[in-house]
Amino acid sequence: MHHFAYRNGVMHCEDVSLEAVARELGTPAYVYSDATLRRHYQVLADAFADRKTLIAFAVKANSNIGVLATLASVGAGADVVSGGELLRALEAGIPADRIVFSGVAKTEAEMRLGLSKGIFQFNVESLPELRRLSRIAEEMGKRAPIAFRVNPHVEAGGHAHISTGTPENKFGIAWHEAESFYEEASRLPNIEPVGVAVHIGSQIMRVEPMRAAWEKVVSLTRRLRDRGFNITRVDFGGGLGVPYKDGEDPDSPIIYARQVREALGNLDVQLVIEPGRLIAGNAGVLISRVEYVKERDGRTFVILDAGMNDLMRPALYAAHHEVLPVRTPEMGSARRAVDLVGPICESTDRFAKDRPMPPLKEGDLVAFMTAGAYGATLSSQYNSRPLVAEALVRGDACVVIRRRPTFEEMIALERAPDWIASG
Ligand code: LLP
Numbered sequence: 333m334h335h336f337a338y339r340n341g342v343m344h345c346e347d348v349s350l351e352a353v354a355r356e357l358g359t360p361a362y363v364y365s366d367a368t369l370r371r372h373y374q375v376l377a378d379a380f381a382d383r384k385t386l387i388a389f390a391v392k393a394n395s396n397i398g399v400l401a402t403l404a405s406v407g408a409g410a411d412v413v414s415g416g417e418l419l420r421a422l423e424a425g426i427p428a429d430r431i432v433f434s435g436v437a438k439t440e441a442e443m444r445l446g447l448s449k450g451i452f453q454f455n456v457e458s459l460p461e462l463r464r465l466s467r468i469a470e471e472m473g474k475r476a477p478i479a480f481r482v483n484p485h486v487e488a489g490g491h492a493h494i495s496t497g498t499p500e501n502k503f504g505i506a507w508h509e510a511e512s513f514y515e516e517a518s519r520l521p522n523i524e525p526v527g528v529a530v531h532i533g534s535q536i537m538r539v540e541p542m543r544a545a546w547e548k549v550v551s552l553t554r555r556l557r558d559r560g561f562n563i564t565r566v567d568f569g570g571g572l573g574v575p576y577k578d579g580e581d582p583d584s585p586i587i588y589a590r591q592v593r594e595a596l597g598n599l600d601v602q603l604v605i606e607p608g609r610l611i612a613g614n615a616g617v618l619i620s621r622v623e624y625v626k627e628r629d630g631r632t633f634v635i636l637d638a639g640m641n642d643l644m645r646p647a648l649y650a651a652h653h654e655v656l657p658v659r660t661p662e663m664g665s666a667r668r669a670v671d672l673v674g675p676i677c678e679s680t681d682r683f684a685k686d687r688p689m690p691p692l693k694e695g696d697l698v699a700f701m702t703a704g705a706y707g708a709t710l711s712s713q714y715n716s717r718p719l720v721a722e723a724l725v726r727g728d729a730c731v732v733i734r735r736r737p738t739f740e741e742m743i744a745l746e747r748a749p750d751w752i753a754s755g
Contacts, residue, residue: 333372334614335365336701341660343699347728350619350658354697357721357732359621360638362708364394364733366402366726368615369704372585373406376607379589385603386452388432390570391417393608393705394616398724398733400424403611409452411570411606415442422449432567432604434481434531436461436502440468447474453604455481455529455567457504462517469522479527479567480505480513484548488533488541488571493649497532497545504530510552514561525561527604528553531569534609537582539591542571546595553599567604568592574613576652576702585610609705616704618643618720619658622696623675632670634692639674640681641714643700643707647680655683658697661690672698676715708734718742 335346343350345363353363376387388409391400395417400410401424409430410421421431428449433442436457443465446454456462456478469476483504486497496503505513510528517525532545546568556563573582583591596603620638627633645651655672667688674681683700692698700707711720722734 334368336614336617336699338660343656343658345617345725345730348725348730350617350699351697353723353725353730354619354621354658356730357723358736359619359697360636360642361721361723362616362618362703363730364396364399364612364616364704364722364724366724369399369402369611370406372611372615373403373408375585376589376605376610377407379585380592380603380605383593383603385605386430386432388430388452388604388606389611390606390608391421392709394612394707395420395709396722396724396733397424398722398731399612400426402724408611411608415439415445418442418445418449418451428452432606434529434606438465440464443468443476444472447472447476453477453479453527453565453567455479456517457481459505459513459516462513462520462523466520466523475522475524477524477526478517479529479565480510480517480525481529481531481567482507482510482549482552484530484532484545486532486541486545486548488536488545496534497530497541507548511555511559514556514559518561525563527563527565527567527601528556529567529569529604531567531606532571534571535573536571537573537580539572539583539588542568542588543591543595546592550595550597550599553601563601565602565604566596566599567606568595570606570608570610572607572610574609574702574705577654612705614702614704616702616707618700618703618707620698620700622692622694622698625693632668634670634672634689636672636674636683636698638683638700638720639676639715639717640678641676641712641717642674642720643683643703644710644712645706646683647678648710653683653703654701655687655689655698656701657690657692658699665691675717713742716742 388411404425412418413435431451434455481504620636624635640647669686672683721736
């Protein structure tokens with residue numbers, strides 16, 4: 333469910349035409365729907381309304397302050413993996429006590445930041461990390477609430493690059509060592525082991541493998557409690573997929589919620605979930621303009637002004653995004669297989685190969701659908717292209733939530749060495 337639809341032959345985000353956004357912001361630009369973001373959060377919040385649940389939005393999916401502030405306004409927490417993401421979440425109005433700090437390589441500075449702000453929980457991924465956190469908490473005179481992220485040896489995820497729950501992945505602590513790790517944690521006076529966490533991958537279409545991981549977490553939690561540990565929280569991670577093309581039919585948030593409940597049974601704990609894509613994925617599109625149409629060697633290349641630096645997912649994971657013309661094609665116009673490519677000097681700067689598309693010509697606008705998660709956050713300035721702009725729409729209002737930087741801003745941190753001028 334989302335709020336992008338054609339009206340009078342032009343695709344709109346809520347009540348704003350994407351042509352108008354392109355005129356105002358230029359292209360390429362991400363456009364997000366406030367109503368879609370809030371609705372997705374609300375569906376999950378309603379599904380878990382009867383139990384104490386923290387819905388910690390995975391900031392890596394979309395870290396724009398405007399998006400985070402929107403989610404903060406409806407009560408979302410945040411799952412962060414860096415000091416930068418933590419500061420963004422706070423800046424957007426997400427209270428520290430609703431922020432989970434995940435990630436395999438937390439630095440001392442990041443631990444200090446988290447402790448000084450009083451975050452909800454650190455998800456710890458190794459003994460060296462635990463010991464470092466303990467030392468820093470002691471120096472600061474704080475107690476760090478922690479959950480160990482366990483690696484449940486369950487395989488899932490839309491692509492090998494986004495699967496995290498198997499032994500060869502770097503994530504989490506070994507399943508069979510968990511109990512001894514909790515023993516060690518409980519001996520550290522500045523560490524408070526409060527939870528067990530898991531996250532097995534992303535773009536997972538069926539809840540089953542997740543449920544297998546959750547059941548392991550539940551049984552571990554019971555065993556830990558039997559041994560006297562005061563485990564009051566379980567964190568089931570993120571990972572539920574969204575449809576990127578027709579025919580893809582991931583389990584719904586309702587099925588997800590039902591399976592979470594069944595996995596928890598009568599375990600009396602606070603539930604934490606870390607959805608990213610599910611909330612932001614189809615709340616955003618990337619609009620782009622056709623620069624050239626080039627016919628060569630029997631192929632048609634539709635060359636867009638968006639590149640892999642603006643939307644990395646196809647180059648990184650061979651990910652599929654629907655690409656729709658912003659203006660509906662004339663009735664009866666035939667589709668033709670084309671390659672949709674960007675301006676970057678790399679062969680992987682190709683969004684789609686042999687994709688049947690309606691006629692497209694120079695100047696036409698297209699929209700990459702389902703680009704609200706891991707779109708703008710993965711963008712870069714490769715080829716010295718300015719970072720892509722972002723806009724947020726509510727009803728008939730559209731605000732720029734990240735403007736395109738100027739050339740001066742792009743090079744402001746750089747300088748030529750003095751020895752050049754001094755000869
Ligand atoms: N929690 C943790 C600890 C994570 O590592 C992730 C995602 C999430 C939650 C949120 O997962 P989600 O609900 O969004 O599936 N760039 C890739 C996805 C990488 C996901 C990394 N971790 C992509 O564009 O498909």
